[in-house]
Amino acid sequence: MKTNIITYATLLLSLLILDGIWLGLVAKDGYQQAMGHFMREQVIIWPWVAFYLLYPLAILILAINVQLPTQSRFYFLWRGFVLGAAAYGTYNLTNYALVVNWPLSITIKDWLWGAVLTSSCAMMGGHVWLKCSFRVKLNDI
Numbered sequence: 543m544k545t546n547i548i549t550y551a552t553l554l555l556s557l558l559i560l561d562g563i564w565l566g567l568v569a570k571d572g573y574q575q576a577m578g579h580f581m582r583e584q585v586i587i588w589p590w591v592a593f594y595l596l597y598p599l600a601i602l603i604l605a606i607n608v609q610l611p612t613q614s615r616f617y618f619l620w621r622g623f624v625l626g627a628a629a630y631g632t633y634n635l636t637n638y639a640l641v642v643n644w645p646l647s648i649t650i651k652d653w654l655w656g657a658v659l660t661s662s663c664a665m666m667g668g669h670v671w672l673k674c675s676f677r678v679k680l681n682d683i
Contacts, residue, residue: 545674546607553598553667560659561594569651576645598663601625605664606671613672615665622664623657630656 565573574581605621634649634656 545671546602548674549606549667549671550598550602552670553601553663554594556663556666557598557601557659558594560662564655564659569655572651573648576648580641597629597660598667600629601660601664601667602671605660606668613668615669615672618668619661619665622668623661625664626657626660627653629660 601622605625606618630653634653637644638646638649
């Protein structure tokens with residue numbers, strides 16, 4: 543339980559930092575330019591909070607805390623990439639299919655970013671999970 547809590551906190555923090563850098567610095571102007579006409583004047587906060595609380599939990603359950611005989615950093619990286627590609631792909635491809643004038647460039651960039659972001663977070667969280675799990679097992683002896 544303690545391992546999962548520490549890993550979740552690591553995932554949440556890494557997700558907030560990496561996505562904050564991406565949304566606040568790297569891609570901000572591109573998103574604003576391509577999707578400014580879609581944006582609300584008054585942002586609704588609760589969906590954002592819900593996403594940032596639930597997504598690290600999904601990474602923990604689906605990419606890290608899976609009972610398999612071998613788990614390595616590459617394993618976490620790969621499973622995170624697949625999860626991110628599926629999650630962000632669902633969002634971006636659905637928007638591209640349904641929303642009039644949804645930019646293809648944003649679809650591709652955001653889809654790729656989601657896969658890289660989730661992969662990076664899963665690798666960091668997986669590293670912490672392995673370290674904590676190893677310590678817990680040693681302490682149980």
